[in-house]
Amino acid sequence: MDTIEEIERLEKVIGQLQAAHSEITVLAKKSPSDMLNSFKLKMINKVLQSSNEVLGKKYKPFDDFKQFEEDELPSNSDVTMVLAQYMEEAERYRSDNVITARGHWYYLVNGKVSEIRSGPPSKVGRK
């Protein structure tokens, strides 16, 4: 990562993806084939849009998917599946950019350890 702002943006989308995912998972467990109303879908699309910007080409989960089409009426389970993919990629992005120092995990900015603490990568040693 190049700047502190990038870290902030990444943390914001991770939070949004997690919140949206946990909300929609509840709906999907109740009725997987039910659909989101247009308001919820619009919000999900906004989250996906900012995720796409933050993740960039390298970490974007699907080349040909940007966000949901309003007309296609995705079901709850469709949305959970896509959100899960984005969460995984966001986590991979974060994991690639943290390093352990002084007994804690810190973000890397321009290849150097920053002052911003982070959690351990979800899968240590994956890369």
Added chain:
Amino acid sequence: MIIRPRFTEYNDVFIPQHDLDFAIPFLNEDIPLFVDPFLIWKSPSLADKGIHQMILAAFNNLGTLVRDGKFDEAVNQLITASECDEVGLGNSATRHGKRIGEKCAKDVLSLFQGIPYYMENGFRHFEEIQLFVDDIGKDRVSDIACNFMKSFLIDYTHQECTELGIAMRIGIVGSVFNHSERKFENVQAELPVHPETEKPLLLVPKRWLRHVPWINYDSYFRDHCPQDDIAHEGGKLDKVKVLTYNRENYGLIDSFVKEKERTVDDCECDPLFTQIPIISARRKFAQIRKLPTGKDEGADIKYERSVGELLPSLLYPFLDFAQEQARTDDGVSIRDLIFYNSRNHDFLKEIMDDYGSRQITFEIKNVEKINRTHVDQLNRYLQDDLGKFGVFITRNPLKKAELKRTINLWSGQRKSIVTLTDADIGQMVEVFDSKQRHPIDLLIRSYVLFRRQCP
């Protein structure tokens, strides 16, 4: 040719029944509902109560005529009042009914002579005549009410048609009761007319309509009639016996009517269309899922019936259901489900503008896979007022070859044939329950996905 033409579509008004104050009449048949004078009486509106008073005054005037020795005039008035073809309510398949006979009219009028309460006070609810005279049913009660308030109905119809911009013509309306002169007369009025018979049409507010009047014989017989007193054990209990008993025991009728007045809160108008409850929508879909494809054990009929019951509810209020198994004039081809296109949704408007669909046809096919002949068959239907938009309701998605065929139809003739499968119907039921979307969105999705594949 429109299947089961309605007054509004014929006049280029595309508003669904749900959004209109009056019951939309059919042009070739009656609406199977009746005006219940009790609903007019019950209405909180003073205008409605006033109308009820006028109807009663006109009816009780018959008693006055009888008392004054003008029996023949009373008979003639009652016979005139007994049928009102202009409103098109009832069970007739032809919009044309018969008046009561002289004997029946005399029977009704004899109540003013034979029952002391009516002699002195007249009627509070003239529907009570059903409890004394055979051959007087809900249709007569409704027609008598309509005839005695015809003057109001003329004004109401004129007002509604002016608002909707429906063409009207000046003509003569027969049998309009003049409340000042207390007699029937013909009046000149500007009203919409039936396109074929050119007779005037009258509209009725839907808030006054019920399948059965609140005061009716069946309810009396079931809950209030002392059946043991009328026919002793082993004796035959027929309607005539009950009616005769009622004439001699007015107190019973009085208490029955009072009870009906007490329970007035339960008296509601019957809607012209009721959506099935969510639980039965789910049950219907479960039945559909279990059905095998093909015709074994009448699976195709069961499938058509279940879909036929499900879809009108799912698509309400955007699409008003017109007819199941609609036949063409020659009776050869049958379209499975027809809806009026009310154009009150952007998508429906687009369907009308792009494909000229005044009505939308749904073809139900309980087959493993749609084949070429099915596509050709639906293609043949898509003409005239049915427009160039049709829907297959079937079990599985179209195979590649048939899908290609529908795409070619769009390319060559700009006809759209979209498909709703079991999965789509399932999702429609799901959103019907969750209310997150309207089930019509699923139809739109099928259309959008189809159009994306078109060149």
